[in-house]
Amino acid sequence: MNTRNYKKDVSDQGSMKGQTNQNFGYTQPQQFQDGISRIQEEMMDPRNIQPDSMFLNFSGVLECGECEDEESLRIEYAVKYGGDDWAYLKTSNNADDAEPSGISQLSTSRNLHSRNIVWNFPFECNFQTKNIFGWPQVVVRLSGPDFMGRSVAKGYGSVHVPTQPGYHERIIRIFKPLPISGFTGFLGYLLGNTAELKNFDKVISSGEGREVTRVKSVGYVKVKFHVTLVNFDKFGYL
Amino acid sequence: MSMPYQQTGNQLDYQEVKQTKADLKAEVHLIGQIVGGLDFQTDDGLFCELAIDCGDGWDLLQPGNNKGIQTQTSYANPGQLFSWGHPFDLHFSVSNIIGWPKALLKVWRLDSSNKIDACSYGTAIFPRSAGYHQITCETWTPTGENLDLEIRKPNEDLATNTDQFSKFDRSLDWRFQALSFYMENPPRLTTLAPLTTDKGDFARRKILNSISNGRVIIEVEVILKNFKRLSFSGQ
Numbered sequence: 482m483n484t485r486n487y488k489k490d491v492s493d494q495g496s497m498k499g500q501t502n503q504n505f506g507y508t509q510p511q512q513f514q515d516g517i518s519r520i521q522e523e524m525m526d527p528r529n530i531q532p533d534s535m536f537l538n539f540s541g542v543l544e545c546g547e548c549e550d551e552e553s554l555r556i557e558y559a560v561k562y563g564g565d566d567w568a569y570l571k572t573s574n575n576a577d578d579a580e581p582s583g584i585s586q587l588s589t590s591r592n593l594h595s596r597n598i599v600w601n602f603p604f605e606c607n608f609q610t611k612n613i614f615g616w617p618q619v620v621v622r623l624s625g626p627d628f629m630g631r632s633v634a635k636g637y638g639s640v641h642v643p644t645q646p647g648y649h650e651r652i653i654r655i656f657k658p659l660p661i662s663g664f665t666g667f668l669g670y671l672l673g674n675t676a677e678l679k680n681f682d683k684v685i686s687s688g689e690g691r692e693v694t695r696v697k698s699v700g701y702v703k704v705k706f707h708v709t710l711v712n713f714d715k716f717g718y719l
Numbered sequence: 720m721s722m723p724y725q726q727t728g729n730q731l732d733y734q735e736v737k738q739t740k741a742d743l744k745a746e747v748h749l750i751g752q753i754v755g756g757l758d759f760q761t762d763d764g765l766f767c768e769l770a771i772d773c774g775d776g777w778d779l780l781q782p783g784n785n786k787g788i789q790t791q792t793s794y795a796n797p798g799q800l801f802s803w804g805h806p807f808d809l810h811f812s813v814s815n816i817i818g819w820p821k822a823l824l825k826v827w828r829l830d831s832s833n834k835i836d837a838c839s840y841g842t843a844i845f846p847r848s849a850g851y852h853q854i855t856c857e858t859w860t861p862t863g864e865n866l867d868l869e870i871r872k873p874n875e876d877l878a879t880n881t882d883q884f885s886k887f888d889r890s891l892d893w894r895f896q897a898l899s900f901y902m903e904n905p906p907r908l909t910t911l912a913p914l915t916t917d918k919g920d921f922a923r924r925k926i927l928n929s930i931s932n933g934r935v936i937i938e939v940e941v942i943l944k945n946f947k948r949l950s951f952s953g954q
Contacts, residue, residue, distance in 0.1 A: 563808070613748045613942055614781040614810045638804055641750055644940040645850050654754055656793060656802040688805045694791040695764055695829075698755065698802040717746075717945045719849075719954075 533611075535718075536711035539642050540605035543585065543621065546702035547596045548635050548655060554598050554625040555587045555632075556702065560606055560642075561686035563615010570607040581606045582682075587625070613718070617642045620682045621653055621702060631673040636699045639685045642706060649706045656696040745813040745949055746780075749820065749845055751939030753790055756801040756826060759933035764792040764829040765801045765838060767935060771809065772915045774818015781810040792829050800936075816951065820845050823914045824935050826858055836904040839932035842914045846941050848953045854937045859929040860905045863895030 523529055543556050560581035562569070571578050585602035608617060623636040636655035643649040658676040660666030669675045678684050684691065713719040759765055769788040771779070779785050790803035811820065821844050828838040841858035899905050908914075913924040946954035 613750075613944075614808055616748075616750045616808060616940075618806055638802075639752070639806060641752065641806065641938075641940060643851055644750065644942050649851065654800060654802040654804055656791075656804060659794065685804070686806060688788065688790075688807065691791045691805065692766070692789045695794065696791050696802065697794045698800050717948065718942055 532712045532715055534609050535611065535713050535716055537608040537610065537617070537642070537708070538606075538711065539706055539708045540603065541619075541704055541706040543600055543602040543604070544703045544705055545597055545599040545601070546623070546653075546655070546700060547598065548623055548625075548700035550596070551598070551623075551625055551635055551700075552596075553587055553589045554623050554635060555585055556600050556602060557584045557622045557624065558582060558602075558604060559620050559682040560604075560617050561620055561639075561682050562608060562617040563612075565615070566610050566612035567615050567617070568609045570609055572605075572607070616644065618686050619653075619704065620685050621655075622681050623655060623700075623702070627670070627673055627675070629673065633673060633675045634677045634681075637678060637681055637685055638702060640704060643708050646708050646710050649708065651704045651706065653702040653704060654698065655700045655702060657699045659695040659697055743945055743948060745816070745946055745951060746944040747777075747811045747813055747820075748942040748944075749807070749809040749811075749939055750942065751807060751937060753788070753803050753805045753807070754800070754936040754938050755793065755803050756933050756935050759801060759826070759838065760797070761828060761838070762794075763831065764794045766790050766792040766827050766829065767803055767805075768825045768827065769807075770823045770825075770911065771820055772823050773811070773820040774815060776813060776815020777818060777820060778812040778814070779809065780812050782808070819847060821915065822856075822937065823911050824856055824858065825911070826932075826935065830903075837907040838905070840908060840911075840914055841935060843935070843937060845939060849941050849943045849946075851938070851940050854939060856935045856937065858932045858935060860932045861908060861927050861929045862899070863893075863906060863928045865926050865928060 543558060546554070546556070548554055560569075569581055581604070583602065583604055585600045588598050588600050590596050590598050604619075606617070618639050618641045620639040621637065622634055624632050624634050627633045634657075636657045638653040638655040640651050640653045643651070658678060660669055660676045666676070710719060753767055753769060756765055756767065767788075767790045769790075771785060771787075773779075788805060788807055790805040793801040793803055795801045809820070821842055824841040824843060826838040826840070827835050829835050837860075839858035839860040841856040843854050843856035846852040846854070895906050913927065941953075943951075943954040946952070
């Protein structure tokens with residue numbers, strides 16, 4: 482800011498030699514010397530700005546789980562959200578970060594007495610939204626080796642991300658689709674084509690068209706969530 | 720939701736008040752899952768049907784079609800959870816708070832010959848405070864009717880007209896129980912009216928006899944909008 486006090490000679494109208502003082506001899510009062518007016522400071526205060534979207538940031542861990550009589554399992558997750566109003570914010574430009582999903586390591590239970598399998602698989606996602614409808618869900622798929630060592634699906638489950646900020650623990654109930662008949666099941670067991678869901682994330686998260694499927698409960702998975710909500714109070718929620 | 724920022728602080732307050740009054744409508748989001756059923760002592764497959772019952776001032780904005788929910792059919796060992804895991808996401812706009820949404824549950828049984836039949840009924844009321852809730856709804860199976868109670872005229876008092884009301888509360892139950900023994904299915908309700916509180920036929924629930932059955936577990940997250948601004952409790 483030009484704060485020099487330059488007294489211009491009134492008689493010298495045409496001369497532009499040297500710098501002219503844009504303020505015509507006026508210097509700003511001392512308290513606004515740093516260049517921001519009170520009005521501009523009020524404009525920049527986040528409490529006065531009405532934001533145009535809400536943000537949901539959550540991270541968590543797929544901790545451990547059990548599936549009937551299985552010793553070695555891998556867990557895969559995908560976060561499904563309502564398509565139109567929600568946007569998933571990528572944190573990197575990797576190709577596998579396009580949609581929030583992940584595949585964990587293959588883990589084994591510790592001994593014969595406990596069937597508890599520990600993955601401790603962390604995840605973190607950021608979403609931008611204008612509407613609550615379509616709140617994200619975490620859909621999981623457990624897979625592991627069958628008797629021949631082929632990787633088959635052992636169970637599916639889903640849970641909604643908690644809507645309150647803070648730390649939450651949830652239990653995902655895992656179920657497995659049943660084969661259509663005893664013969665199909667036996668043949669599938671031999672060939673490694675056990676009853677599986679194609680596009681499991683779409684089928685489980687929406688609930689459409691599941692009336693004709695038959696399943697059996699097989700276990701559970703414990704999840705821990707840490708949730709932060711941004712701008713939700715400005716939109717009237719929370 | 721974005722609005723142009725005005726120059727001075729006073730105008731900002733006025734704009735915010737105008738904006739707030741424009742969309743000052745209470746909204747409720749019910750986001751959750753029908754987790755499963757417990758303690759249904761059966762070897763057959765079970766699935767659950769859920770219908771939302773709410774008052775006239777409740778407008779279901781999303782999803783567009785309210786055709787009800789039917790879960791997958793689940794089998795379970797004794798003592799295990801019948802896992803349905805069916806997610807739901809409901810967005811209501813509330814102009815009148817009377818008639819807070821209820822879930823009318825009907826559990827069906829699929830037996831080994833692929834025949835479906837009603838197993839039990841229940842009513843679960845969605846919670847009224849924001850946050851995560853786990854609702855357990857106990858269900859009951861109707862076993863028969865006590866028609867003598869129906870014969871009595873509506874306004875008569877039980878104590879004064881002793882010749883009209885039935886001394887035997889289970890007087891006609893044996894007919895239904897015999898039929899359900901041979902047909903292997905319990906009697907069914909013809910309408911879901913006995914489950915709701917405000918649809919007229921609820922008073923006929925007194926003629927039913929029922930037996931207890933398992934429980935349905937629902938996890939739901941309730942998100943309330945503008946409840947605090949309108950001085951409603953719960954947010």
